[in-house]
Amino acid sequence: MMGSTAAFGAPASSGRLSISSEPFGKTTDGVAVERYTFGSAHGIQVQMLTYGATIQTITAPDRHGKRASIVLGLPTLADYIAKSPYFGATIGRYGNRIAKGKFSIDGKSYQIPTNDGENALHGGPVGFDKKVWKATVIKEASRVGVSFHYVSPDGEMGFPGTLDTTVAYTLNTRGELTLEYKATTDKPTIVNLTNHAYFNLAGEGNGSVEGQLLQVSADAFTPVNSKLIPTGQLPPVAGTPFDFRRGKPIGKDIRVGHEQILIGPGFDHNWVLNNYDGKTVRQVVRAYDPESGRWLTCSTDQPGVQIYSGNFLNGSFTGLTGRTYRQGDAFTLETQHYPDSPNQPNFPSTVLRPGQVYSTKTVYGFGVG
Template sequence: MSTRLTGARLGAVVLLIAGLGVAGPSTSYAAAAPSITREAWGTTTGGEAVDRYTLVNNGLRVRILTYGGILQSIEAPDRHGKRADVALGFGNLADYEAKSPYFGCITGRYANRIAQGTFVLDGVTYHLPVNDGPNSLHGGTTGFDKRVWKATPASTGNTVSLRLEFTSPDGDQGYPGALTTVVTYTLTRGHEIRMDYRATTTEPTVVNLTNHAYWNLAGEGAGTIDTTRLRINASRYTPVDATLIPTGAVDPVARTPMDFRKATAIGERNRSGFAQLVIGRGYDHNWVLDRRDASYRKLEVAAQATDPRSGRQLTVLTTEPGLQFYAGNFLDGTLTGKSGRMYRQGDGFALETQHYPDSPNQATFPSTVLRPGETYRTTTVYRLGVSHG
């Protein structure tokens, strides 16, 4: 339901509707032209207005919040054309602010973990908020997932996109340099959500950005993902210590439960006694992608997940060197999603394209350092389709 707006905010809506069109509630968005609309979606506890944008293109409908750049819903058809929302999340802003385990958000400045909340850059030691045991996770206590981004919609005729921009000031969460970040979500006619990340800095810093969507291809609130078949294009992974920080080793997946080079049901080995799975309560690890392009500029397939019940299939392509696969191990029934159903362990999975965790403290890992005059660039694509097998 769209909220009535007044004053300056009403003018923005009129401009958007006039330029890009409206998909009303009775519109069949499978046949409708690409469209993007905006609605007010509440106010943060700090008094900032939040909007929700709805992007529609060729049978796919995606809702994005300006709070955290969150993919709040992703509606996709199954093999019979029946649509369902396949992204875990909440139906209100208050829950995202108070409870969210990073549902659908942009994570940064540094996605994943940094050991002890500390790193050294150019001889200077920087201290970050510790918010995950002894470590700093996803940018700290007030990361990019908890910021309101400036949004600019656009359309090319075949695509619709939403450009989100946020400038993190020098010293924010302990990170050096003022970092200006632009993330552009584009919905294509090929049932793709394309995410282009760009960032520049005023001082040397470290950057690692990703999206943290939780997927259930059977439908949000449909229960376990154990039968979802997953393939990861990686022959190696980075094992972790007891606090989920990489040890620095890069180990082969062969003959271990970490081997997803052939499509395997997520639940088939998730509860094995393999030491790495005991540490993470299941899968919560970084895979080293088998890339042909070592420059990290070309999109290559990182992973593919298929739900045998609905036939929905998610293919992830990225320019990044790593992929964090998380199997929803810490969902514990205390969160209620959009469907009104509890989220329990293993009810969703995340495929986070990224540089490796704790890279600022691991000299052998690909660098995440960004310097003035350089531009951080990375792209990831979520491609949704169906399998008839």
């Protein structure tokens, strides 16, 4: 199935596009949060919050026309503030882990507060996922969406430089959700932005994703140590549970007693994507749910993707439709530079300098077949 594009059927059409907004509560310090709804009531429709520039829902029809959100989300702002494990959030300044929160640029050392054992995860304890972004509506004939803007001051979470960041989320008439990240700095710094949507193509709250099919264009991956920090090696996926090149159910090898699976526990790793040149957006992932017929593609110009199999979802989250999320109920496709790149000289660099523009793009395509 995964080897045939025909099996995916036609892309979803968003038809006539519209956008609206409404209040979504206030943060604990009184900052107002808005929710934007854009797309089509009959095709793909996205809801996003200014808190964390967060995707709350992506609603798509199945092969029978039944609509459901295919990303995990929470019903209230208070839930996001109190307990969200980065559901749908825009992640920064540095997505994924930095060993012991330490790195250096041009011989100068920096320390990020740790929030994942001894490591810094997703930008530290108060990352971009916990900021209220300024939103500007994008409304054109062929696409609609929101541009989110946040200026991170010099020294925030220990990172050097004032980072001026814009992330535009737009949905076009072909049902493609495009994420365009841009950032500039006034001092040398590191940047690795991504989105942390948790996908379940059967619909959020509809059980495990282990039977959903996944295909990843990656001949290698980055194994990790017991603290989930890359070892620096880039071994081939061939002969391991990490080989998704021809496509297979997500859960097919997740119970294999492989050392890296035991560390996870499950998949929580970076895949080294093929054909990376730093600028070309190429399709790198396809996923398909045989039950609903919904499919998803992911295209990016990034060198890696973190695929996480929801290992730490433990039933303590009540989702949008009142059902709890348990282990294995979603997977992520976090397009990114490799984890701990600032401390791994053989990994592609994440350093951004004054005068440079950090600019990356990721596109999610949706459909039913």
